[in-house]
Amino acid sequence: MPIEVDVAICGGGLAGLTLARQLKLQLPQVSVAVLDKLQRPLPQAAFKVGEAVTEAAAYYLAETLQLRDYLARAHCYKLGFRFFFGDAQGPFHERPEFGLSKFPAVSSYTLDRGILENDLRQFNEEAGVVMLEGCAVEGVELSKDGGRHQVHYRRGKVGEDESVQARWVVDATGRRRLLQGHLGMSRSPGKNCSAVWFRLKGRVDVCDLVPREMSRWHDRVADDNRYYSVNHLMGRGYWVWIIPLSSGHTSVGIVALEDIHPFAGFNTRQQSMRWLERHEPALSAYIAGREVLDFRCMRRYSRSSRKVFSADRWACVGDAAVFADPFYAPAADLIALGNLFTAEMIRLDLDGKLTEATVRHYDQSVLSLNDMLTRNIQVAYPLMGNAVVMASKVIWDTAAGWSLLSPQIFNSVLLDPENSKRVRRAKGSYFFLTLRMQELFTQWGARSLGRASFEFVDFLQIPLLLDLRKRNLRGGKTVEELVEDHRES
Template sequence: MHDVVICGGGLAGLTLAIQLRRRLPSANIAVIERQRRPLPEACHKVGESSVEIGACYFERLLGREYFAQRQLRKNGLRFFSGPPASPIEERIELGPSERPVVPSFQLDRGRFENDLREVVEREGVELREGWGVRDVELAEDGEPHRVAVVDPEGREHALEARWVIDALSRRRLIAKKLGLHREIEEQASSSWFRVAQKIDVAELVSTTQERWHARDVEKSRWLSTVHLCGTGYWVWLIPLSSGMTSVGVVAESAVHDFRTFGKPEAVREWLRRHEPRLASRLEGVAFEDFIAMKDYRHDTTRVIGRERWACAGEAGFFVDPLYSPGSDMIGTINSLATEL
């Protein structure tokens, strides 16, 4: 029998496995993950931007040297607000002119999760790649939970565990099974893609705007998570260590119809209307991937139960990508689960 079975080997599940192994060296821990390595760099998952709490959590697991060598140090959050379609240099800019003392990072998720899997195996955690989770049977009165899994050849197996962790992202296996879903009235939708180029917000402003460019003392605006903000929306620009740039649209469902930006050609047209300079920069630039998500907000009444279960990462809740809270929540819930 396992002490802990973690269903899902994404960012939340992998970091929890490392944290548990170091806190409980003798524990029998298994991670069940459907997708095998190698994971594609850049075009793997959204959620590339970390903030200070999440960055501190990741640094404690992997060390600062790892991030200096394998990821990009982030230059904080940067917001450009003003009338829709207005020139960048005429907008109100809020962001650091020098890199913050407390570090955070821009994460190439494919690269990061490949590296985390290596650490998990090196730490002695059982990592079952190519295995799927069919179901979880939660037990009572201290009896072991049962996790129904499928191996790469399609054979079914049952694992027993004292603790079971749902890290299956939006599949939300435990929350749905226990009826923990909580409705969110005001919804938002998003679409995003990666391009195989560095997109620097400074490129969107003419070099004749000398005072605007001079504000960027270290020429590091591009290392920020850039937010181009308008009525009911914001657009992100996130640089990745692989040389790609992540671009995403986030819009309130009550203001912007998802159909206007939910497909590749639609989002190009949407950008032409709302962010014409960015749209012009992207003309002729291929999208390396494209993902869209309608009404992405979800919530739950509990993420940890005294019955020896927990929901890590998006298996619990996700409200909004603004301020990049995802890694903070991963670190917080993982740490609470580890203490229990």
């Protein structure tokens, strides 16, 4: 007998599991099944990529999903993003540093994805979600007459074909992008940016790259806590991340524009170590001989779509919908936004109030945001080694993110398309301004000799950013307050 539920979520990764939790918290009467081909226990540390979250995604996890205590207990607080620019061949302490000097009031986290997904599966099960683990979805039949959709799956490698019938089908299968493939909606925008990553056993602390006696360098960050930042080593055409995991291990990744750093130069474990030796020798020497827990790569990772939501009761969330460039870790923001929209569409549908116009508004919001993020970030790869240009861009992009995207995740009043349009009108010419600013950074980067520099910038000492952070990174505002905030920013 097929299982019947209101919502079948195909794929139980970050997007699928968080959506299931949100539905159970906000619409407890809705029955939900999550199907995932993987079975618990999921491995710690050496599991999925995507370990840093922004303040907006942290708000979604901590407040909307009521995971604040859990995150504090099981994951690491993040000491913001931190960038080291400049000459990677010279002493590390001479590299211009852009980051925070102390933990900020609004929290964000670094996540061990294996720990998180094991725990979310358990929380969902306890909340009454039907967790179909070890079940690979083989196909989806979308109903054309308003009836239930059918999700066909196979349990284990040799199991029988089984099915789930559901009013809503959500594709959260990550890069498998089941519905996008099935419906021919997928697009691959963006430049040839590719990545490799691996987890190293134990702690990799950038503070160890600078001798202890350089106390001025160490002391400018409270308790020498740089380890808890999402650290980026920046160079022309690339960034290298170093992210602490609560399991005690460290995630390291190389992300590069292939036009400058051909993929063949870093696409295997051996090649990536050679690449680090050449481009980031201090890190390379420090991690030499460490136990490598895994090694993964992904070529030309950006993904977009022509349509991610439909009034015919299907939705795509997470990587199954879109994937922007990971430089500012916006993926969990897009997951949060996609989940907020999907849960609202399901609520409206059950109340008989879902309209094509609302679905179109949500669809366009996700697609245009994803394309803008990808474009804004990927034009910057050639500038990444230029400390002053890139730091200026990060300041601009942070201000824009805290003014535009973050308020949408912090304030559910913006789920209403009319409210959202009012706020959008208030931000008026932002779209054209940001295009011009990105052009300015590109031209500045092309003409700059890269000689200007700085020692250390704590970006929360910049009054504009401090003000935006205080004003915009909080929830529960009325639409009038949001309009006013947008006018002021």
